[in-house]
Amino acid sequence: MLYIGYAEDIPGTDEKRAAARDAHMAYLHGTTEIVVLGGPLLDANDKRTGTCLIISAPDMATAEAWFANEPFNKAGIFKSMKVSRVMRGTWHPELAADSK
Numbered sequence: 154m155l156y157i158g159y160a161e162d163i164p165g166t167d168e169k170r171a172a173a174r175d176a177h178m179a180y181l182h183g184t185t186e187i188v189v190l191g192g193p194l195l196d197a198n199d200k201r202t203g204t205c206l207i208i209s210a211p212d213m214a215t216a217e218a219w220f221a222n223e224p225f226n227k228a229g230i231f232k233s234m235k236v237s238r239v240m241r242g243t244w245h246p247e248l249a250a251d252s253k
Contacts, residue, residue, distance in 0.1 A: 154209065155189065156216035157239045158223070160231040161203040169228050170201070176224035181206075187219060190249075203231070213238065 162170070181188050187208045194203035204225060210216040213236070220226060220236050 154211065154216075155239045155241060156208050156210055156213070156220075156236055158206045158208070158216075158220045158234060158236050159194075159203070160205070160226065160234040161194070162201065162230055163232040166230045169230050170225065173224045173228040173230065180222070180224050184208075184219070207239065 181191060187210060189207040189209055191204070191206040193201045194205055196202050206220075206223070208216060208219060210219060216238075217236055220234060225231065226234055
């Protein structure tokens with residue numbers, strides 16, 4: 154099953170984010186069997202405002218535990234984290250190939 158984690162940053166946590174970045178990337182790359190898609194949320198000026206991750210997990214409890222252990226979350230960067238089940242509907246990953 155797919156789950157989306159949508160997290161908004163607490164303003165002014167850039168230093169915390171930088172300190173946790175290596176652990177965050179190691180967590181994502183260490184769970185490649187779980188992570189489907191992920192990336193930063195950006196405002197109109199491309200300033201990072203949060204994180205969005207889609208993962209594959211057998212149930213909500215597993216998904217919530219995975220997000221609870223996510224290093225940015227553990228570092229106190231997020232003012233909110235919403236985890237929801239999502240169904241794969243329209244799927245065109247080739248359209249994201251060149252997006253940044």
